[in-house]
Amino acid sequence: MLSNSASTLLRKLSQKKFRKEFGLFVVEGKKGVQEALDNADVQLIVVEESAIDSDMGIIISYAEKTDIPVERANKREVTTIKQTETFPGVMAVVSMSESSLDEMVDEETIIILDRVNDPGNLGTIIRTADWFGVHAIILSEGSVDPYNEKVVRSTMGSIFRTNIYQSEYILDTVEFLKNNGYSIAVLDMEGDNITQFHAKKKQVLLFGSESHGVSEKLLPLVDHAYTIAGTGQAESLNLAISVGISLHQINM
Incomplete structure (x- = not known):
């Protein structure tokens, strides 16, 4: 009982x-x-x-x-x-085992998710990042709780191998990372083809939500914009799929 x-x-x-x-x-x-x-x-x-x-x-x-x-x-x-x-x-x-921002500056690749509020997407991103050996994820204010039951279930256990930092003010967080030597890359329809994107030694991959994209206030901090070219008629890619393709490219 x-x-x-x-x-x-x-x-x-x-x-x-x-x-x-x-x-x-x-x-x-x-x-x-x-x-x-x-x-x-x-x-x-x-x-x-x-x-x-x-x-x-x-x-x-x-x-x-x-x-x-x-x-x-x-x-x-x-x-x-x-x-x-x-x-x-x-x-x-x-x-919970949340990381501090200071602990993340030793990571080669950091994923930042800006206002991502779909739990299934977040869980799949955590699982995909784990597959590619990326274990640092930062969530902006306004993002879904990473310990939401749907997120946890979607990670298939990868949440236990991932350092997660929940930022209270994402602009300060990105500025901190730039000041610590990170290059900031963002997915953008007008960017260079992803095949031309070569990650830096200390690289941040910044993604916005499917509905709102990356916050305007963050764009002046971006060092490189890239796009994933398609050949079909779909309007856009699912966010988790975009993250997976991006991680595959930087691991090539």
């Missing part, structure tokens, strides 16, 4: 204000929980009694050996705490 304290905590963590207050968030599913156990500070694991199998048994055994509390919930209790429509049988409460 699920304890009242665990039930209350999990319900609260579905809200951004409590995630921020407690410095905790939730990940669901075997893969996500295993990634958390391998790469993060796990505070609690909850398993659905009827879903326990051999893989779940490994997670439970590891948690118990490392003194991580494990609680069991029945189907009725699961309906009150789950953050996805179909509960995958296990969830973990994980401590």
Whole structure:
């Protein structure tokens, strides 16, 4: 049976204000929980009694050996705490591990996302960046919470290998990075073809939201604009796809 304290905590963590207050968030599913156990500070694991199998048994055994509390919930209790429509049988409460801006200046490549508010896009970008070995992402004010359940689920565990900084004033953040030797590149329809883009040793890739683009106040700080040429009739590319193509190009 699920304890009242665990039930209350999990319900609260579905809200951004409590995630921020407690410095905790939730990940669901075997893969996500295993990634958390391998790469993060796990505070609690909850398993659905009827879903326990051999893989779940490994997670439970590891948690118990490392003194991580494990609680069991029945189907009725699961309906009150789950953050996805179909509960995958296990969830973990994980401590946030946000980076400071000072810690990021050693990274060769940094992705900045300006007012990106689609959780699926953000999660896919984090996962794609992880694939290409880029582990520094900065979010501007007005962006989606990176610990939103949809974001976390879309990262497929990559969030635990990514340094995320949530800027309170993105103009100051970009100026700080320029002053620390970073070149700022932006995706723009009028820019050079991406095949001509060669990343600097310290490179920032700046992306705006699909609906608004990059904020006007940031454009004077841009060193290079590039475009992804298309041959079809679609009006634009999905943001996460654009990030993936850009990362592929700078890794060539």
